[in-house]
Amino acid sequence: MTRRISNFKRFVMMNPIIQFFKFIFLSIKVLLIVAGGHGGTRETGY
Amino acid sequence: MSKIVILGAGISGHVAASHLRRKLDKIHEVVVVSPNSNYQWIPSNIWVGVGRMKSKDILFPLAPLYKKKGIGFKQAKVTSFFPEGDSETEKPFVMAEYVSEEKRGETEKITYDYLINATGPKLNFEATEGLNPGTNKAYSVCTYTHADHAWQGLSALIEEMKRGKEARIVIGTGHAKATCQGAAFEYILNVEQELRRQKVRDKAKITWISNEYQLGDFGMDGMLLSYGSNIMKSHEMVEMVFEDRGIEWILGSGVNKIEDGIAHYENLDGEHKNIEFDFAMLIPSFSGHGFKAFDKSNQDITEKLFKGFMLVDSDYTPKPYEEWTVQDWPETYQNPNYKNIFAPGIAFAPPHSISKPRKSPNGTEIFPAPPRTGMPSGITAKLVADNIIDSIKQQKESLDHKGSMGNMGAACIASAGFGMTKGSGISITTFPIVPDYKKYPDTMGRKLGKTFGEIGLAGHWLKLALHYAFIYKAKMRPFWYLIPE
Ligand SMILES: Cc1cc2nc3c(=O)[nH]c(=O)nc-3n(C[C@H](O)[C@H](O)[C@H](O)COP(=O)(O)OP(=O)(O)OC[C@H]3O[C@@H](n4cnc5c(N)ncnc54)[C@H](O)[C@@H]3O)c2cc1C
Numbered sequence: 001m002t003r004r005i006s007n008f009k010r011f012v013m014m015n016p017i018i019q020f021f022k023f024i025f026l027s028i029k030v031l032l033i034v035a036g037g038h039g040g041t042r043e044t045g046y
Numbered sequence: 047m048s049k050i051v052i053l054g055a056g057i058s059g060h061v062a063a064s065h066l067r068r069k070l071d072k073i074h075e076v077v078v079v080s081p082n083s084n085y086q087w088i089p090s091n092i093w094v095g096v097g098r099m100k101s102k103d104i105l106f107p108l109a110p111l112y113k114k115k116g117i118g119f120k121q122a123k124v125t126s127f128f129p130e131g132d133s134e135t136e137k138p139f140v141m142a143e144y145v146s147e148e149k150r151g152e153t154e155k156i157t158y159d160y161l162i163n164a165t166g167p168k169l170n171f172e173a174t175e176g177l178n179p180g181t182n183k184a185y186s187v188c189t190y191t192h193a194d195h196a197w198q199g200l201s202a203l204i205e206e207m208k209r210g211k212e213a214r215i216v217i218g219t220g221h222a223k224a225t226c227q228g229a230a231f232e233y234i235l236n237v238e239q240e241l242r243r244q245k246v247r248d249k250a251k252i253t254w255i256s257n258e259y260q261l262g263d264f265g266m267d268g269m270l271l272s273y274g275s276n277i278m279k280s281h282e283m284v285e286m287v288f289e290d291r292g293i294e295w296i297l298g299s300g301v302n303k304i305e306d307g308i309a310h311y312e313n314l315d316g317e318h319k320n321i322e323f324d325f326a327m328l329i330p331s332f333s334g335h336g337f338k339a340f341d342k343s344n345q346d347i348t349e350k351l352f353k354g355f356m357l358v359d360s361d362y363t364p365k366p367y368e369e370w371t372v373q374d375w376p377e378t379y380q381n382p383n384y385k386n387i388f389a390p391g392i393a394f395a396p397p398h399s400i401s402k403p404r405k406s407p408n409g410t411e412i413f414p415a416p417p418r419t420g421m422p423s424g425i426t427a428k429l430v431a432d433n434i435i436d437s438i439k440q441q442k443e444s445l446d447h448k449g450s451m452g453n454m455g456a457a458c459i460a461s462a463g464f465g466m467t468k469g470s471g472i473s474i475t476t477f478p479i480v481p482d483y484k485k486y487p488d489t490m491g492r493k494l495g496k497t498f499g500e501i502g503l504a505g506h507w508l509k510l511a512l513h514y515a516f517i518y519k520a521k522m523r524p525f526w527y528l529i530p531e
Contacts, residue, residue: 002282002285003285003286004286004289005286005290012502014467014502019507022503023504023508029498030459030473034457034530034531036477038425038429038449038450039377040377041453041482042373
């Protein structure tokens with residue numbers, strides 16, 4: 001069965017104060033994934 | 047002195063040109079050849095298509111910037127490749143035809159020492175009968191002009207809905223093997239929100255149509271992601287969002303013909319069906335540009351450079367889905383036959399799809415082609431530029447910089463509605479882009495901590511922040527290079 005978004009979850013999703021901290025957290029997490037590096041896959045143990 | 051010619055001034059061409067120019071001495075020439083006079087930040091076309099941004103907000107003219115930075119610019123489109131030169135010209139060159147007003151129709155041989163083919167995809171509308179942006183009530187948001195047309199079409203429909211019209215809106219993929227589901231996904235959520243904002247949501251039935259087997263496939267075989275304290279599959283997340291927004295979905299469907307307000311499609315059960323609409327936005331299939339290549343004696347050697355898109359260091363051996371590995375994916379984007387030619391971004395020929403191939407009982411292949419989003423396009427362009435810079439500086443081939451999509455993360459910040467307090471975004475990160483089922487066998491080929499989803503207002507702010515940051519970076523403003531690709 002398809003999951004539903006609860007009223008509480010919706011409140012969290014749209015609350016500007018909570019979302020401000022989420023924004024900081026997301027920005028850092030995205031940056032870490034992007035800046036976390038990349039490389040080849042053909043050497044062993046990449 | 048070396049001359050580096052870059053074909054295309056999209057995300058990958060522009061990233062390559064700007065890094066080359068910054069890091070190379072001015073005795074080396076950097077030349078961009080592209081038919082478009084403007085740089086456009088394509089991801090924000092979504093907002094142009096719902097009237098929340100103007101196309102002028104997402105573009106700027108290239109010529110003044112390139113002049114200021116010492117990058118040569120030819121507003122022309124390349125037509126053929128001569129990687130060995132010809133009987134008259136010793137050096138390799140490309141043949142280009144000018145499209146600028148002053149020189150329209152003139153052709154030029156543009157010689158090079160290194161060539162970066164960053165021509166992205168051809169938007170192959172012809173592959174779907176009747177799919178032509180702005181006709182038959184079907185639109186596209188793939189370029190800013192398309193997005194402008196889409197908004198004209200949508201706003202006219204909204205006016206009719208305000209007068210009481212009940213409407214059907216269909217958004218998704220316009221071909222059995224189209225890609226870029228992410229862009230259509232963003233657009234459907236933005237349209238839904240715009241209808242609510244305009245107080246006509248109750249007048250519209252909104253339907254997602256796509257060649258994906260499951261929602262949330264995104265051409266990446268879907269993903270298992272962490273969402274708050276839960277772990278869920280991407281299809282569960284997208285179903286949850288569509289259910290919440292009252293959006294219906296039709297999956298495993300290859301649209302093959304558009305008539306005025308009707309999309310014909312075949313599904314994975316082999317049924318031929320159709321759906322009527324008052325407004326549709328359907329992403330076309332992407333193909334190579336159909337370039338030709340010739341050797342020194344003018345013999346056709348197109349197959350040494352192209353397989354639709356450009357051949358690079360992928361393993362193109364045909365093999366069944368079960369035998370695909372991340373090692374098939376390219377690492378340096380170098381053409382195996384002509385080592386001074388590279389193809390980052392969408393311009394390279396992928397070894398195979400990422401999503402599992404599927405056929406209808408009639409033999410029609412219906413599954414997404416592999417996407418290459420903005421982030422990998424930028425990263426692959428930068429690593430190509432870095433390898434060329436090293437090769438020039440060391441005066442011997444250097445390929446130390448590598449970046450396989452099987453060992454690279456991507457962030458997809460999908461807008462789910464515009465507005466500083468009412469907006470929303472669905473932020474999904476994936477690592478790696480191409481699933482590595484050997485390394486991460488229990489988590490659908492991906493690393494869980496780095497593959498996560500978030501829904502909420504913060505996603506909209508992040509997407510907006512990225513819009514401004516990437517336009518700043520593209521304009522090569524002070525310290526632009528500190529902003530990662
Ligand atoms: C509506 C939409 C929304 C998107 N949203 C996102 C997003 O939110 N996040 C994300 O990461 N990605 C997104 N993408 C994908 C992203 O835009 C692409 O990954 C990216 O543009 C690919 O860059 P590219 O340089 O390879 O190709 P392109 O950006 O397509 O650039 C190709 C360039 O080549 C030029 N060219 C074409 N033919 C020739 C020729 N014959 N000779 C010379 N030059 C030529 C073109 O004019 C253009 O300048 C979106 C795509 C679309 C369509």
